[in-house]
Amino acid sequence: MKEDKSGIISKDNFRRMIDGQLPWEEVKKVIRNSDDDAERFKNYIEILQERVSWNDRILLRISDHLYIVLKDSGERVVKCDCGHEFGDYRINWKLSSRIYARKTDEEIAEVVTIKEARHNTELVEMREFFCPGCYAMLGVEVVPTGYPPTFEMFPDLDIFYRDWLGTPLPDENEEWFQDKTLDLPAKWAKEA
Amino acid sequence: MGICYNNKTLKEIVDERDRLFKESGHAYGLQRLELVEEDPAKFMRFQMRLVASCINARESAKLISANPMSMVQGELLFMLANAEGDVVSASYGLAGHIQCMPFIVKNIANMDFENDPEINEGDIFSCNDPMYGPPHNADCYTWLPVYYKGELVSWTVGLNHIVDVGGIQPGGLGVFSPSVFTDGFTYPPTKTGVNFKQQKWWELHWKRRTRTEMFNILDDKMRASGIVALHDRIIDVIEEFGVDYYRKGLKEIIERERRVLIKRVKSQAVPGKYQYLQLSAINYKDIPGKLWPDSNRNWIIHKTGELNIQADGTLLTDCEGLTSEGDFHANSYEPAVRMLTSLGLWPMIAYTETINSSLLYMTEWNIPPGSMFNPQNPFAGTVMGLGVIAGYIFMFHNCLSSAFFSRGYLEETFPADGTAVGYGAAGRLEDGFQWAGGDMSLITCQSEGATPFQDGFDAAVCSPNPASDIGETEVVEFLLPTQVNIGKKLIPDLCGHGKFRGGLAVGLLQFTNKPGQSLVINAFAATDGMGACAIGRSGGYPAANDVVIFAHKTNLRELLENGGTYPRDFVEMTQWLEDGTLTAESIDAFKGPTPSIPCGDGDLFASAAGSNGGWGDVLERRYDLIEEDIKYDWLSEETVTTVYGAVIDADKKVDIEASDKLREEMRQRRKDRSMDARDWWMEERKKVISKDWHQDVNNMHADCLKYEKYKKQFLGMWQLPEDYSVEEVL
Numbered sequence: 001m002k003e004d005k006s007g008i009i010s011k012d013n014f015r016r017m018i019d020g021q022l023p024w025e026e027v028k029k030v031i032r033n034s035d036d037d038a039e040r041f042k043n044y045i046e047i048l049q050e051r052v053s054w055n056d057r058i059l060l061r062i063s064d065h066l067y068i069v070l071k072d073s074g075e076r077v078v079k080c081d082c083g084h085e086f087g088d089y090r091i092n093w094k095l096s097s098r099i100y101a102r103k104t105d106e107e108i109a110e111v112v113t114i115k116e117a118r119h120n121t122e123l124v125e126m127r128e129f130f131c132p133g134c135y136a137m138l139g140v141e142v143v144p145t146g147y148p149p150t151f152e153m154f155p156d157l158d159i160f161y162r163d164w165l166g167t168p169l170p171d172e173n174e175e176w177f178q179d180k181t182l183d184l185p186a187k188w189a190k191e192a
Numbered sequence: 193m194g195i196c197y198n199n200k201t202l203k204e205i206v207d208e209r210d211r212l213f214k215e216s217g218h219a220y221g222l223q224r225l226e227l228v229e230e231d232p233a234k235f236m237r238f239q240m241r242l243v244a245s246c247i248n249a250r251e252s253a254k255l256i257s258a259n260p261m262s263m264v265q266g267e268l269l270f271m272l273a274n275a276e277g278d279v280v281s282a283s284y285g286l287a288g289h290i291q292c293m294p295f296i297v298k299n300i301a302n303m304d305f306e307n308d309p310e311i312n313e314g315d316i317f318s319c320n321d322p323m324y325g326p327p328h329n330a331d332c333y334t335w336l337p338v339y340y341k342g343e344l345v346s347w348t349v350g351l352n353h354i355v356d357v358g359g360i361q362p363g364g365l366g367v368f369s370p371s372v373f374t375d376g377f378t379y380p381p382t383k384t385g386v387n388f389k390q391q392k393w394w395e396l397h398w399k400r401r402t403r404t405e406m407f408n409i410l411d412d413k414m415r416a417s418g419i420v421a422l423h424d425r426i427i428d429v430i431e432e433f434g435v436d437y438y439r440k441g442l443k444e445i446i447e448r449e450r451r452v453l454i455k456r457v458k459s460q461a462v463p464g465k466y467q468y469l470q471l472s473a474i475n476y477k478d479i480p481g482k483l484w485p486d487s488n489r490n491w492i493i494h495k496t497g498e499l500n501i502q503a504d505g506t507l508l509t510d511c512e513g514l515t516s517e518g519d520f521h522a523n524s525y526e527p528a529v530r531m532l533t534s535l536g537l538w539p540m541i542a543y544t545e546t547i548n549s550s551l552l553y554m555t556e557w558n559i560p561p562g563s564m565f566n567p568q569n570p571f572a573g574t575v576m577g578l579g580v581i582a583g584y585i586f587m588f589h590n591c592l593s594s595a596f597f598s599r600g601y602l603e604e605t606f607p608a609d610g611t612a613v614g615y616g617a618a619g620r621l622e623d624g625f626q627w628a629g630g631d632m633s634l635i636t637c638q639s640e641g642a643t644p645f646q647d648g649f650d651a652a653v654c655s656p657n658p659a660s661d662i663g664e665t666e667v668v669e670f671l672l673p674t675q676v677n678i679g680k681k682l683i684p685d686l687c688g689h690g691k692f693r694g695g696l697a698v699g700l701l702q703f704t705n706k707p708g709q710s711l712v713i714n715a716f717a718a719t720d721g722m723g724a725c726a727i728g729r730s731g732g733y734p735a736a737n738d739v740v741i742f743a744h745k746t747n748l749r750e751l752l753e754n755g756g757t758y759p760r761d762f763v764e765m766t767q768w769l770e771d772g773t774l775t776a777e778s779i780d781a782f783k784g785p786t787p788s789i790p791c792g793d794g795d796l797f798a799s800a801a802g803s804n805g806g807w808g809d810v811l812e813r814r815y816d817l818i819e820e821d822i823k824y825d826w827l828s829e830e831t832v833t834t835v836y837g838a839v840i841d842a843d844k845k846v847d848i849e850a851s852d853k854l855r856e857e858m859r860q861r862r863k864d865r866s867m868d869a870r871d872w873w874m875e876e877r878k879k880v881i882s883k884d885w886h887q888d889v890n891n892m893h894a895d896c897l898k899y900e901k902y903k904k905q906f907l908g909m910w911q912l913p914e915d916y917s918v919e920e921v922l
Contacts, residue, residue: 044600
């Protein structure tokens with residue numbers, strides 16, 4: 001294995017870290033120099049882009065499997081690495097997933113095997129969110145009945161690319177940072 | 193004529209500081225850092241002299257204390273503030289407290305302490321009242337003005353977490369207190385000493401208003417001696433560098449490090465909105481009876497937070513929707529929020545040259561009036577408000593981890609859940625000797641949450657306290673003479689699962705030995721059956737719940753006398769109870785804080801906390817990691833099969849073919865029993881319309897709907913009419 005003497009992570013080691021294969025001693029060297037790594041985001045996107053089977057431009061990785069991508073059509077959508085698309089990134093992707101809610105002690109017991117530590121199912125349910133394409137588990141939330149699904153991350157992409165990276169996106173618009181999540185239940189209500 | 197530079201009053205310089213920042217966006221209006229730029233080496237030497245002075249004060253003063261939390265677990269801090277109250281340097285220890293001192297100085301400035309009771313050279317001031325700056329009354333502050341040639345140039349400050357606060361429950365982490373009148377000994381800013389010495393009358397208060405006079409008086413002496421020693425060292429520094437350099441240098445420290453924090457956010461994070469949620473409960477129903485009727489109910493505590501990483505690199509936390517203030521122990525004020533939540537910022541962004549209050553210049557909070565962090569009732573109970581605020585430490589851990597992950601800084605991620613058990617105990621031995629104490633060893637040493645690239649380390653970190661230490665059993669047994677520690681170990685299987693799993697919980701098992709006339713134990717815990725965090729990371733499961741179990745009147749003494757052995761944690765204890773090896777007359781089991789539980793000879797007190805959440809999908813966990821889990825007994829075969837879909841063969845290896853097949857079946861099961869979000873939404877909406885939920889959930893929604901932001905989200909998500917409402921049911 002090549003050693004990163006500078007503390008700036010090499011692309012090879014970066015790949016290993018993404019895969020969970022970089023030894024902790026090497027990770028610690030990287031931690032000591034994180035501030036100075038100007039190429040980090042560019043390298044990250046390049047590595048991620050070469051790993052997915054599709055060609056849409058990755059704008060941001062938001063979880064192990066999910067990316068915000070820029071489509072040729074100009075849309076910015078959430079996309080799973082399996083290729084499944086969740087639609088406009090301004091709408092919480094959880095509302096376009098498959099959902100299973102664990103509501104009983106028996107159902108919780110499948111994932112919390114120590115019974116004394118299990119959740120109180122009178123108060124909360126455990127919601128699991130899956131990709132409709134590959135059924136990877138994308139999110140878990142433990143909330144009371146009726147709790148609106150949490151929108152975990154809504155990035156301000158235009159500010160990020162223009163002001164923080166210095167590489168503005170071609171289609172900047174204030175509308176890109178408007179949460180549109182509630183449009184979807186409104187549509188469902190009308191359809192119902 | 194004021195006591196500060198150019199004869200200004202304390203209030204004038206504090207107001208000027210605020211105005212300059214508001215107008216310029218720079219601390220003290222400093223566009224340039226002249227001293228730093230002119231001679232960086234000299235400036236570094238200056239700054240390190242201040243740090244060394246604080247550390248020296250801590251290391252020598254703590255030898256005066258007899259309190260294990262100060263001696264061993266680092267629950268103390270010595271710091272240096274400038275005249276305006278901004279902390280510019282601190283020792284090791286309870287670093288978050290640097291956030292409180294600016295509030296304390298501002299309060300005494302606004303109350304014109306300068307004229308009455310006067311702030312003279314050698315005066316010692318004390319405070320533990322959360323309304324004026326300290327976070328809760330267990331954290332006692334003692335401070336001293338530093339004068340140089342008649343000018344107030346600084347404050348030296350010492351604080352520590354005391355053993356007992358004299359509240360309605362023993363210890364300093366009470367979980368029942370309807371108001372400030374049951375919180376215990378709570379004193380607003382008070383001049384308690386002159387001529388660099390505490391006065392005798394002050395000792396009498398510790399003696400008469402707390403249970404642990406000896407510990408508390410020694411702690412007070414520790415704080416007072418530390419700030420006097422620090423005062424003298426600071427005078428030396430001023431003599432060496434000159435007072436003009438000193439005065440200006442302290443301001444440049446704040447501005448320089450503010451810039452470092454902004455730069456770090458901009459270079460490692462991604463701007464945007466990040467949602468955080470943690471839920472816990474306060475369960476008072478049937479405890480206060482007729483004595484406190486307004487407290488005779490339960491509350492679900494809704495800890496909601498939206499972290500806004502703003503375009504300019506500053507951080508705005510909006511906690512609109514947070515549970516309203518109540519007649520309970522867990523209210524608090526902004527300084528407490530700033531103090532404790534900063535502990536989530538130190539490891540994420542705020543690791544700078546020194547510990548200082550520059551965070552106050554790049555973080556903002558929206559805390560609605562009437563919420564539990566902004567109570568309008570001046571007598572709100574606050575003895576353990578920190579227990580709720582602690583949840584927001586992990587907002588910074590988790591939301592910033594998401595941001596760092598997205599930016600590619602995987603190694604900077606440091607997710608964590610809210611988990612901790614501490615306890616207080618008080619008793620009267622056979623000969624009438626009264627004692628009280630507390631133990632925080634499961635608070636001050638926890639496991640790490642899983643990161644995107646590896647499992648969380650076990651028993652490795654402590655977010656509420658930078659001095660992670662699991663405590664010394666012998667010291668705790670000296671403090672708590674009836675409690676014999678018979679087990680302190682990791683609990684297999686108790687972690688949040690994921691592609692990478694969180695670190696395991698740490699468990700403690702104690703045997704009660706000859707308590708004499710009486711003994712009560714009350715435990716604090718961070719969860720309440722709703723888990724340690726409401727949101728998992730990247731498809732991983734968040735940590736489950738803390739565990740507290742009392743087994744009363746067991747036969748353990750008899751087992752030991754007959755040459756038997758003993759269980760070591762709550763899992764073994766409950767197994768022994770189930771198979772009949774161990775017998776108990778009764779069991780009290782909790783997944784959260786407890787009321788005061790009377791305990792007797794032969795009782796067992798078991799607790800476990802500190803497990804953390806996983807990262808990623810459990811079905812993607814590597815088989816080699818699972819084989820390690822099995823080899824070291826970190827996970828049981830049952831768990832790796834049911835949770836991770838791994839089949840273990842007779843040689844304790846993963847049967848790859850069988851496991852691949854099982855995982856495929858588990859994926860198919862996900863497909864079979866999940867539903868499209870739209871169908872799920874329709875089902876859930878029906879429940880919301882019919883209000884088909886538990887009374888406590890009903891009351892949580894009723895309370896949260898008072899806040900416009902939550903109401904908009906809730907009505908919009910479920911497409912409900914504007915006049916939809918939920919009535920509180922008590």
